[in-house]
Amino acid sequence: MTSIAIPAGMPQYDDVPRFDVVRVRADFPILSREINGHPLVYLDSANTSHKPRQVLDVLDEHYARHNANVSRSVHTLGTEATEAYEGARAKVAAFINAPSPDEVVFTKNSTEAINIVAYAFSNASLRPDGDPRFRLGPGDEVVISEMEHHSNIVPWQLLCERTGATLRWFPVTDQGRLDESGLDDLVTERTKIVSLVHVSNILGTVNATSRITARVREVGALLLLDCSQSVPHLPMDVVDLDADYIVFTGHKMLGPTGIGVLWGRGELLAAMPPVFGGGSMIETVTMARSTFAAPPARFEAGTPPIAEAVALGAAVDYLNGVGMRAIQWHEKELTAYALDAFATVPDLRIFGPAVPVGRGGTISFALGDVHPHDVGQVLDSLGVQVRVGHHCAKPVCSRFGVPAMTRASFYLYTTTEEIDALVGGLEQVRKVFD
Structure with a gap:
């Protein structure tokens, strides 16, 4: 077994789990x-x-033996594909301790997941009956940080341009940590959403979010965490984390490319307007208007990344095994x-x-x-x-x-x-x- 020489000063614990x-x-x-x-x-x-191999084999097996579209057919292959796809959703939900699999939306990556939330804000802002938690306009604010990946900067910049809201951000200290010294002045009653990276993809910083979360709750804002660099590496419990949304991507956690996850609180997803229109996300369609399916289908228009989701479920199995x-x-x-x-x-x-x-x-x-x-x-x-x-x-x-x-x-x-x-x-x- 390959062992690691623990540097001087690092604690050693007998109860720490190990693997070969x-x-x-x-x-x-x-x-x-x-x-x-x-x-x-x-x-x-x-x-x-x-x-x-365990993930590669599942991907190959799906295409070789179970390839069909999901949620559209009563034939055997369609049923097998649907069961595998929804089974993967259940595995992902359990992996992050989501209260329900219906809170897991499959996307193509973290970037798309963040954009879904940002465009839901934009779409709600255009509707007179839009949920006030998602409506943005001049005087409202979105808060991010200087530490973000571009995928957690550009969507919010575009949202603020569309709505007239103001973008603000936490600075970064010389030590590469979030500067929370101005927290109460930065996150205020004008803040509608705070969107932060959980673990920095460039600095490696793990952001302890408890103080920020408490302030977000105090002012009545929403909290999104980009967990692209944390879900693959740390035990994740969305209930304990107390965010409103988290996003992550499959290819950074042993899964294939083209599959990501948006997790959101069930009642928030139910209140969000759709972003993509098309097949599978509807309840009814007439030539005059459409009504929309409940989440997660509402946010999964068209044929989804079926085999990729099934392989992501296999990646979750592998990570749980280790x-x-x-x-x-x-x-x-x-x-x-x-x-x-x-x-x-x-x-x-x-x-x-x-x-x-x-x-x-x-x-x-x-x-x-x-x-x-x-x-x-x-x-x-x-x-x-x-x-x-x-x-x-x-x-x-x-x-x-x-x-x-x-x-x-x-x-x-x-x-x-x-x-x-x-x-x-x-x-x-x-x-x-x-």
């Missing part, structure tokens, strides 16, 4: 690849995760190991929290004056795959005065040997650009 990393890695065919004559070292899981607490602890130890290892690299600057407390297994950094693209190319020549660029978080790069960053991100299949390979690769980068 070597055995887990054997489930991922791509990890046996070589890149440029070197073993693949994949440190880009915050971008997209790899898929175990154990989310075990994955969380594995990544915490990896992060502590990596932070210690990075401290040995001259001229390396880490962006975000410098300690493993309140941060996830995503570490962005700069290596002296070497451009991140050059860092990435040298590392790739050694088989080490990292992400370089602005990571769809340009405001964060601007906040720290850099055009781009290099990012290494870990998951359940990452080992300390791979972190050692990254550190060795950075030494090679320094030699090339010395």
Whole structure:
């Protein structure tokens, strides 16, 4: 069993669940690849995760034996496909402890999920009978943060342009954490929705949201959390989290691309107007008007990503089999190991929290004056795959005065040997650009 050398000062607990990393890695065919004559070292899981055989097999099995459209047919294949699709919804709901599977809306990704909420606000604002919780106009405010992925910035900018509302945001501290010092002045009775990242995709920061949630409840606003980087890595309980909506995406949690999730409180989803019109989301249609199905169907117009949803259910099964607490602890130890290892690299600057407390297994950094693209190319020549660029978080790069960053991100299949390979690769980068 591959073990992790726990850095000095990190607590060790006998009751922490463990798993065999070597055995887990054997489930991922791509990890046996070589890149440029070197073993693949994949440190880009915050971008997209790899898929175990158990997920790939389910995807293949669905297309090979059960392929049909859902909720439209009484024949055997249609029934099998519908049962598998709705079964996946139930698995996802249980995975995040949603009170009902009907609160789980399948989307194509987190970005679409956020846009559904934003456009529901827009559509409600156009209707005189729209629910007042979703109606926006001049004088109303939407609050986000400087830490957001573009998918949690641009939809709200567009919403404010459409409605005349004002966009405001939490700043980020030098340590890469949300600056909540102005919370009461930022979240006020004018605030209609606060939309924040739960775990930053660029800084690795885990945002403790309890103070913000309490203030949101105090002023009567709604709260959306972008959980794209938390649901794959942490045990998730939407009841305990006390948000009104969360969004996440399948391809970052061992599932396929093209499938994501919007979870919302049932009564809020029922009050939201539809965003996409078409088949499957209707109750009745005449040439004069239409009425709409109850959620989640109301928000799933047209043929949905059926096989992708079924494979996402298989990914949930796999993650449950390993154990989310075990994955969380594995990544915490990896992060502590990596932070210690990075401290040995001259001229390396880490962006975000410098300690493993309140941060996830995503570490962005700069290596002296070497451009991140050059860092990435040298590392790739050694088989080490990292992400370089602005990571769809340009405001964060601007906040720290850099055009781009290099990012290494870990998951359940990452080992300390791979972190050692990254550190060795950075030494090679320094030699090339010395």
